[in-house]
Amino acid sequence: MARNLRAGLIGLGMMGRHHARNLRALEGVDLVAVADPGGDVHGTAPDLDVLPDAESLIKAGIDYAVVAVPTQFHREVALTFADAGVHCLVEKPLAFDIGEAEEIARVFEHKGLVGAVGYIERYNPALQEMRRRIADGQLGQIYQISTRRQGAFPDRIHDVGVVKDLATHDLDLTTWVAQSPYATVGAVSTRRSGRNDEDMVSIAGRLADDTITNHMVNWLSPFKERITVVTGEKGALVGDTIKADLTFHANGKADTNVWETMASFRGVSEGDSVRYALQRTEPLRTEHIAFRNAVLGDPSDIVTMREGLHTVRVVEAVLESAQAGRTVSLSF
Template sequence: MSPADDPAAPPVRPLRGAVVGLGMMGRHHARLLQTAGVTTFAGAVDPEGDRHGAVGDPALVFPTVHRLLDRPADERPEIAIVAVPTEEHLPAVLDLVAGGVHVLVEKPLAESPAVARELIAAVRAAGVHGAVGHVERCNPALRELRRRVLGGQLGQVFHVATERLGPFPARIRDVGVVKDLATHDLDLVGWLGGSGVTTLAAQTQHRMGRPHEDLVNVVGRLEDGTTFTTMVDWLSPTKVRQTRVLGERGMLVADTLTADLTFYANGEVTSEWDAARTLRGVSEGDVTRYALSRREPLLVELEAFCALVRGDEDPGAVTLDEGLAAVDLADAVLRAAASQETVRVLPVRATDTEEIR
């Protein structure tokens, strides 16, 4: 039981938290660090300043990590969220962990598996905690979907399908859809399906004149035989965020834009027609949309990271190894698309990237 769940436990002191990067994601992290009551705000870093007005006290906006840390001990951050562009993750993490700061790194963990392993090694050597911001795992619809799948509601799971479609976000300059968006889904398919990816094939398209891909379609298989498909693009004129898990008893469908979860049960239909009795398909049954408690996913993620730093059992934070696995999968997708061949995925070995707990 964590202290937050035990009414007899003494009050937990909020950790001092900072954010590095005040862009699209960083400004939301800054809001929660200042207002959610989980942390006390220790500052933000952005060389361009607070262009979105995310920080209440201008004196707490710093141009570099070194300036953030060059303060009295009781003003320095204990935790920091790294929300700079992907290729800047490693330098920011190196500076932070050298100062003894625990880090939550926005996904993807790094731009390549090699850099991700270097980042993890630095966290381990510094003796601090690290986690990855795969915030979709904190979406209430997906959390409830996973609970039901692992609880056996669908019986044997056959297939996991994800769609993440929408217009191009102008903020993206360093990666394509595979590393920026598909890392969400490549992380989710194994987390929801209950086992890791073993093989995958992929097709990409370049339609916007950028060096990086703007559409990807992935098909693959998990260790237990479950298949999966993932479709991601920056070409659709409307946002679609849907995850489907199909099993022997029906299908669960999560819409992560609205945080809705719906169960489509297999129907029970009898037939007096002898020839039809030999058919083994399914029919439409009852449809149930579940009432869910909705909490902001970024806040749930922050609470889990703070619980990890405090040493709570099973805090629910996404580990660095899991973040590395998503980067490895993204790399495999790009290799598969380039070679037009099915790629076998090697599991991430925990002994290679053992985290300090």
């Protein structure tokens, strides 16, 4: 009988505690060691000794590690695990800049290790179902992908701005939903909360397949919103990842021009609207199942480090565009 995989977790902050909870509940996996130089402030693993660093986790004899430390430490920690032959799930973004991301991805590939990036939004039931329906041709040709991700400032974020923290989710999920990389991005950003990094950004882009995109992201709104709208030739799919809801609005044949007042706010035609009944599994649980399966030999559902590297490139292009006031092109 095969033994359970031995998992380690480094970083016991806001995300780390949720990783610990899911690792403990994951079939075929034992959470055997945790590490954080600041201790276990949330009481995440009261039955385990809190180790000081990645080297200590390696000595505990782990098969894979979840890296939930601040972004600025991703390179150091991930490469430490790679040198020891330990598979890694690294929280998003993969690294602080392109150079670090390229190095991490290259080393993991060279050593033949499973490396993934924790883009949890991909595993939201609404977006999983959206991706499946788009792949099945429900929307026909895709014209536009638009996202809105806004809310109040999270005090736990100290090392990056809203682009590297929040917008990176939208940039990743957009390329995944469309199955096409970014070709160009243009962005404007601002700083309104007194921090050194941007807290609001508006991004317009074009994918390699000519899909146009736009993303509104900020930490300055008094309400929380997580919306993805994909518009195509046959209608639009709207995903709400807070509620895990997915709604389809069909392009229809019902002519509203016969009633001028109605046409002014309904449009020239409309079809049926359907909100789908979904199996709502916690996205982080689905992400952990996918990574466990990858370590066991099925990497089909993970966000690879190569994909994470592309997203870091797009993030850097967004920041460059906002600073320089021009559109930036990306190679793909």
